Amino acid sequence: MISYKELGLVNSVELFRKAMEGGYAIPAYNFNNMEQMQAIIQACVETKSPVILQVSSGARKYANATLLRSMAKGAVEYAKELGYPIPIVLHLDHGDSFELCKDCIENGFSSVMIDGSHLPYDENVALTKRVVEFAHAQKDYVSVEGELGVLAGIEDEVSAEKSHYTRPEEVEDFVKKTGVDSLAISIGTSHGRAKFKPEQCTRTSDGVLIPPPLRFDILEEVERRIPGFPIVLHGSSSVPVEYVRMIEQYGGKLPDSVGIPEDQLRKAARSAVCKINIDSDGRLAMTAIVRKVLFEHPEEFDPRKYLGPARDELKKLYMHKNIEVLGSANRA
Secondary structure, eight states: OBOGGGGTOOOSHHHHHHHHHHTOOEEEEEOOSHHHHHHHHHHHHHTTOOEEEEEEHHHHHHHOHHHHHHHHHHHHHHHHHHTOOOOEEEEEEEEOSHHHHHHHHTBTOSEEEEOOTTSOHHHHHHHHHHHHHHHHTSSSOOEEEEEESBOOEEETTEEESSOBOOOHHHHHHHHHHHOOSEEEEOSSOOSSSBOSOGGGSEEOTTSOEEOOOOOHHHHHHHHHHSTTOOEEEOSOOOOOHHHHHHHHHTTOOOTTOBOOOHHHHHHHHTTTEEEEEEOHHHHHHHHHHHHHHHHHOTTOOOHHHHHHHHHHHHHHHHHHIIIIIIOOTTOO
């Protein structure tokens, strides 16, 4: 058993309290390799932002659980080395079983998500409560995120054909019965780089898809029913058109890509939404630069020569997110 405090990490409880009071959201950035982790820590240190390092089940398998734990500890030391020791949470994204959540908790995670949203309501409650009871019983309290409502799209091993909006009438009962520390809800966001079907959007003269607005009425009703409770948005990448076009310019094919407009995410961050998950934007930024470098320098075979610029672009993107979208800059 390894406690997250041995790694220098924190849970999300105090971060969420401050975010709620301050009207901003904590960035939750997914990572599974060194360059992504470097970019996240550099961006958050330079903007003085707290951060949640997110690891999916797929990323944990890809990178190895032991190496990820060591990378998280390294991230804490790296932030100190860069001159500003920001609060860092290590969070399991979309845990799908009690066993996975338990294993992560016993291996240094300070926060876990148990996603039972695909189950019937009572089964979701039972599974979530089981994880909460185990997490909260630890010597060092581990925070737990639950989910009500289903997001459409595909990201790693999480997939759903259709979205199902969160039913506000269920949230109070769910939070009371499970004891979760935060709740992910579905108000129109979705996983992946194509968050809406073209027929759901309008298209500009230059071919850019404009998505329908988020269901802020659902968010407002959830806030009314569980005032002051931390809310989480998944599937909140904006899918910047410049990265999509760069990828396609250099040989990629990403038709009908569309994300969540940043102004809507900023509006959400000013409400009870205190954690916003961003993964696809980072993938797009790094892929765009890797493709560009290899196209312009076909003789190149040193990974540092294309992963380095990709890391720098990712850092620039995440600094922008912290400052202009989430409002988390200068909050650490």
